[in-house]
Amino acid sequence: MTQFDFDSPTTEWLKARGTARWHDVADGVIPLWVAEMDFPVAPPVQAAIQDIVTKQAYGYPRDNGLKEAWAEWAKNHQGLDVDPSKVTILPDVLTGVRLALRTFSPAGSPVVLPTPAYMPFWDVPGLVGRRIVAVPMVTGADGRSTLDLDGIGKAFAQGARSIILCNPYNPLGRVFNETELRGLAEVAEEYGAFVVADEIHGPLVPAGGPAQGRTVPYASVSDAAAAHSINLMSASKSWNLAGLLTAVGTLFTDENQRLWKKEVHELETEGASTVGMAANLAAFTSGQPWLDEANEYIHANAVWLHDELARELPRAHFTVPEATYLGWIDFRDCGLPANAGTWLLRNARIRLNDGPTFGPGGEGHARINLATPRYLLVEAVGRMADAINKR
Ligand SMILES: Cc1ncc(COP(=O)(O)O)c(C=O)c1O
Structure with missing residues (x-):
């Protein structure tokens, strides 16, 4: 049974946070790049922060x-x-x-x-x-x-x-x-x-x-x-x-x-x-009970992404990561340019990290952030597959 809610954050709520991931995101673009999570913070962590605020311990x-x-x-x-x-x-x-x-x-x-x-x-x-x-x-x-x-x-x-x-x-x-x-x-x-x-x-x-x-x-x-x-x-x-x-x-x-x-x-x-x-x-x-569930949610996202790409975009290669909420997708067989992330921002309105920014070995790859509610991932991957399949 799950205790925490990772599904519900809305794009309005995420944008209102104002931090890097959703900052300056053009309307309609789904940001799956910088390593921030789209989830509400673990309750005991939030309580500790609120305690600091209550005490004005600045x-x-x-x-x-x-x-x-x-x-x-x-x-x-x-x-x-x-x-x-x-x-x-x-x-x-x-x-x-x-x-x-x-x-x-x-x-x-x-x-x-x-x-x-x-x-x-x-x-x-x-x-x-x-x-x-x-x-x-x-x-x-x-x-x-x-x-x-x-x-x-x-x-x-x-x-x-x-x-x-x-x-x-x-x-x-x-x-x-x-x-x-x-x-x-x-x-x-x-x-x-x-x-x-x-x-x-x-x-x-x-x-x-x-x-x-x-x-x-x-x-x-x-x-x-x-x-x-x-x-x-x-x-x-x-x-x-x-x-x-x-x-x-x-x-x-x-x-x-x-x-x-x-x-x-x-x-x-x-x-x-x-x-x-x-x-x-x-x-x-x-914070561990929350993290245990977050890890499973992220892992389920990675497995879903893997299966969805195999169905809808088999020329993209993706291995379910053993750790982290960051996935590495190989688009080289899809015929995208070296900076696949930039191409996807333009053509699919999803923001990933461009592979070449990670140096040699990054060409034709992009990094995707999987710490995101499933509905956003589904929408983003749908756009990705549509854009690549119709090019
Ligand atoms: C491997 C790695 N090291 C360090 C950092 C950044 O950590 P900090 O903000 O504590 O410098 C990140 C952030 O994504 C990271 O992925």
Whole structure:
């Protein structure tokens, strides 16, 4: 039995939110792009935010137990051991990526980026004077995309000393398994490279989906992996709180924690908000029942999309993601241009993320946001099929 309502949000209600996804959307266009959910917020999270408003607690934030709550959630849901004294509260995950690259890789050393990649990953290394070595994902023996460990090893051999690992993977929806992550840990260890593990999509693994609700945090695969990595997490994707600005960065050794404290000024990690910290705390302590249902709703959307495309648009290829609410559609056999998303905005009045903005491997693809009421998805996919089939 379902307890929460994901079906009912109207386009008027969504537009009134005024945040990125529905901002500046031309009349009639269905926005299925940026990673915001179209659902009402989890009730305990909303209550925590309302409590802040009631108390007018708008001063500077102080310790509210978030580090301990994250540690408890990580243990219970991911089997990850987190020591709250090695957690830093951050305004957002990308700040963590930037500061970790600067702190834990030698100045000027290149950064490995598996591609296609979440767009801001293309820009963040440059902010700390690091060049990117793109290493495209490859198709594994089981037909799924996987990390190119040989390519990553080559990049390390040529001087790269860090990698941005998106686990689970935006945009390909992969949940890396222990074997894949151990493989990466071995290569990183061989070359003394640091792994920046962005695990923001980690809570978004449906129990009823291919990964059966389980994601493997990178730091959990071995002591070596823990010692050469940072885990970056926030409730912001899973509970739809991105504008409230709060994330957590977790280190796993005293040595890394000492280096971080030495190299990163407190002012550089400031910016988490009182309301964001309260909302993240509520998400980690009481938000799971809502998220479990949201994950299943999203997974059902993905299965529906898969079946509908097979029926109505068989030349489009789509694999049901193991995690995240982001789907990756391959339109190359449909004869669309490289920027398929732009073509669909013009011709089908649906807004997806254009594949090429994710870098090499994105041509002819588009990313679709599946955290949306089913009726909007049905309308959007109907338009997509009509536009492509009549071209
Ligand atoms: C992989 C990944 N990392 C980071 C972010 C952004 O996180 P933040 O707003 O905390 O920087 C996103 C947002 O979509 C994401 O998909």
